[in-house]
Amino acid sequence: MPPPPEAVKAGEHVVQLLTRPGCHLCEPAKEAMARVAAVSGVRWEEVDVTADIELEREYGDRLPVVLLDGKEHGYWRVEEDRLLRDLSPR
Numbered sequence: 516m517p518p519p520p521e522a523v524k525a526g527e528h529v530v531q532l533l534t535r536p537g538c539h540l541c542e543p544a545k546e547a548m549a550r551v552a553a554v555s556g557v558r559w560e561e562v563d564v565t566a567d568i569e570l571e572r573e574y575g576d577r578l579p580v581v582l583l584d585g586k587e588h589g590y591w592r593v594e595e596d597r598l599l600r601d602l603s604p605r
Contacts, residue, residue, distance in 0.1 A: 528602055530559035532593075533570060533580040540591055544579040547593035555602045 532548050534541040548559050564570040564578065574580045577590040583601060588594075 528557055529582075529584050530557050530598075530602075531562050531582040532559060533562050533564050533574050533578060533582065535563055535565050535571070535575070535578055538578050541579045544581075544593050547595050548581075551593065551595055551598050551602070555599055557602055 530548070530551075532541075532544055534544070545561065551557065552559055562570070564574055574590070579593075580590040581588040581593055581598065583598070588598060588601065
C-alpha cells in the first residue's frame with residue numbers, strides 16, 4: 516500500500532496503523548500512535564485489514580502493523596522512540 520502521490524510530493528510522511536476488530540494489541544498501539552502524533556504532529560490513519568483481502572493475507576497474523584511511507588516499520592507494538600526518530604527531519 517504505497518503512500519498517496521500528493522503526500523510524497525508534499526514531503527509529508529504517511530503513517531498507517533493496520534488493525535482488525537478483536538485485536539488485543541491494537542488498542543495499546545492506537546494509544547501509542549496518538550502519543551507519537553501529539554509529539555511529532557504527524558497525521559496517521561487506522562486501516563482495518565478485514566476490508567482488504569490482500570492486506571489481511573499479508574499482515575493478518577502480525578497485527579497491529581505500522582507502515583511508514585508504505586513500508587513496514589514494525590508489528591505487534593509501536594516502537595515510539597524509533598518511529599519519532601524516523602519521522603524527524605534529517
